[in-house]
Amino acid sequence: MPVPATDLITAFRARGMKITPQRQLLCSLIEEAHDHPTVETLHLRAMQKMPTISLKTVYTTLTELAEFGLIRLVPLGTGSLRVDPDPTPHAHLVCRDCGSIIDQPLEPNLAPAPAQAEDLGFIVEERDVIYRGRCAACAKKSAAQISEEGDVGGHA
Amino acid sequence: MPVPATDLITAFRARGMKITPQRQLLCSLIEEAHDHPTVETLHLRAMQKMPTISLKTVYTTLTELAEFGLIRLVPLGTGSLRVDPDPTPHAHLVCRDCGSIIDQPLEPNLAPAPAQAEDLGFIVEERDVIYRGRCAACAKKSAAQISEEGDVGGHA
DNA sequence: TAGTAGTTAACAACTCTTGTAGTTTACAGT
């Protein structure tokens, strides 16, 4: 359940921040981003509509929205931050090979914070649950490759 | 429960790989590394004993041990990989401010993979559970700072 | 409509990680 673009815009207005065309564009792109794009990818999409928009502006805007708690900027270990328009708790399946990401509901018996955290005085603000492995397509591809290697000259 | 340094060495030998002084040194440093150091930090420690050891060697050795499944190289979103000598499943508390990391036991009845993963054909190989927030020391510090800001001239 | 504070674009710098090339070295076989 991503936050609608209008609500993202409203968040800037509510904080006395300016509603620039760049922010409007990015907010609508974020609403439509159901594929956890990298920041760079979102920048490329933005440039289709506004060729002069800078990568720095994209980073800045995303960071602001993440601080407002309206999106999530998730470090999934793929080398770059992923933009997640859904700020509500959920897990991620991350493919090692192609980097694709699939949302998953959180295990209901996973506590919002570990029992010992409070004792330690640690204040939990956020939770990431990441399952790494191979998506169906990449698992298939890598299985095919292995059988090909074992089968010397099989396709010659 | 970190893997003993002797077992790490044995793993190299078992694969017909050479037992170099660099690998011996790194294996013993890893065994003692209970603080989830960055690769860079481990490199600095290694240089205390062997000043010419290169960062590249450290990366290479750690990557190998991680592929053997004897350590974990965990991307915790702190900007750099963390070395975890314990390859068994556990969660991590990560402090946003100082980057310190505390191990936590995983809920024992937590499924190793989400229910939908199998249906999707996604093969889960690894799981990261990360709780982000502030450690006791940093929470205290930031609380002190806020009260100071609200209390203008309080210490002048 | 003009002033101004907040934003932006352009550019550079920085951090973390990986690639390349040539030298060195651990180990197997004599």
Add this chain to the structure above:
DNA sequence: ACTGTAAACTACAAGAGTTGTTAACTACTA
């Protein structure tokens, strides 16, 4: 022990991702 060789090492450089700086620009207020 000695030597040959494949593996591993160091040094260097490059690549990717992210952040800092600064001058120009512009959305909003009065």
